[in-house]
Amino acid sequence: MTDPIPGARRLTADDLGIGVAAPAVVLQGSSAPDASPLDPEDPQFLEISRLREQFGGVILTGPPGTSKSWLAKESAVLLTEGDESRTEFIQFHASYQFEDFMEGFRPKQDGSGFEPREGVFLRLVKRAGDDVENRLYVLVIDELSRADVGRVFGEALTYVERSKRNIPFSLPSGDELAIPSNLYIIATMNPLDRGVDDVDAAFERRFAKIEMLPDSAVLRERLDANGVPDDLAARLLAWFGKTNGRAKKTPAASVGHAYFWSVVDEDSLRDVWNYQLRYLIERAFKYDEPTLKEVVGGWNKIFEGPVAGTDPDDEPDETP
Incomplete structure (x- = not known):
């Protein structure tokens, strides 16, 4: 020594x-x-x-x-x-x-x-x-x-x-x-x-x-408090509800409202996907490629504006 x-x-x-x-x-x-x-x-x-x-x-x-x-x-x-x-x-x-x-x-x-x-x-x-x-x-x-x-x-x-x-x-x-x-x-x-x-x-x-389940009302209130534009918030809430609706069959796909707690605009929302949600979604649907493509495609549409013939407020039951 x-x-x-x-x-x-x-x-x-x-x-x-x-x-x-x-x-x-x-x-x-x-x-x-x-x-x-x-x-x-x-x-x-x-x-x-x-x-x-x-x-x-x-x-x-x-x-x-x-x-x-x-x-x-x-x-x-x-x-x-x-x-x-x-x-x-x-x-x-x-x-x-x-x-x-x-x-x-x-x-x-x-x-x-x-x-x-x-x-x-x-x-x-x-x-x-x-x-x-x-x-x-x-x-x-x-x-x-x-x-x-x-x-x-x-x-x-x-x-x-x-x-x-x-x-x-x-x-x-x-x-x-x-x-x-x-x-x-x-x-x-x-x-x-x-x-x-x-x-x-x-x-x-x-x-x-x-x-304790994902709560769209809590998320909506937080997005409003953060000053997120109404159209962006509505499209996110529609995706949030639909994705958590899928969690009835695929529980691992549940997305909690707190993931979006710091979202204030499109850039911060993209960060949530790039550094957190992407991995959760890919893991949840790794054996279901068609659904994975649908969920990812739905996320991308959040940034493209409203889709004709859809109502962002028409959210499915999101209880996993």
Whole structure:
């Protein structure tokens, strides 16, 4: 081994955030990052709030671009009165583990062995349980179906159910834990993810489900607010409705309204296609060349002006 360069700093795994010492990644995310704050009277928020009296959590399920992450995060803000200490936002992924979520072990600084390390869920459970005012705490889990939820939750999966709150169980460290009734989980999920069946089996009795679909009314309102010309907005909305109508037979073709959140003119709309939508559409219809050509052709006509004999407002049912 060569001698260190004089004056150089030696970095540890903690410094770099890698290896066994790396902390769980805690992210903030939104499918509509510049959207307005959620209205406390919003029907979807009121439904999420109401369901916490009966369920341990709620899963917002729908295709990409339907504002699931934004609604989950904003609902958490309202439920906790904006108190960031009572909210955690995490995103599951294929390598997310029990050690990240509940507890794991990490080497001691002196090299004498290992010590327990609390995961994000365990920390929030303890804060909620220690709250003498019994205020509400909210955990937002983005992309719930991307991880092996049974392994990530472990025995805690049983106790997130509303009827089993405050019942103690043992952690691998030997410590005893009870999930308090003032902790609520809001999760998001893409129904096309490969892990969806496992999530359904694990949570079907424990969590409520709210379906979130592409919404032409939300898109129309956003395009108006962005100052998109009426004729361009009408042609886009017609394509949006027709494409989501096709999603009844081809669910992967669902196009969420949030894809178009930053559209202000033709150039920005072309960017949405060139850098995002094109790949979604090609993947959805890769085994159906005729339909792919129709969808792409319909998109191109958005920029050609109205087609004789068509009514842009005559939009098919877009519910996938």
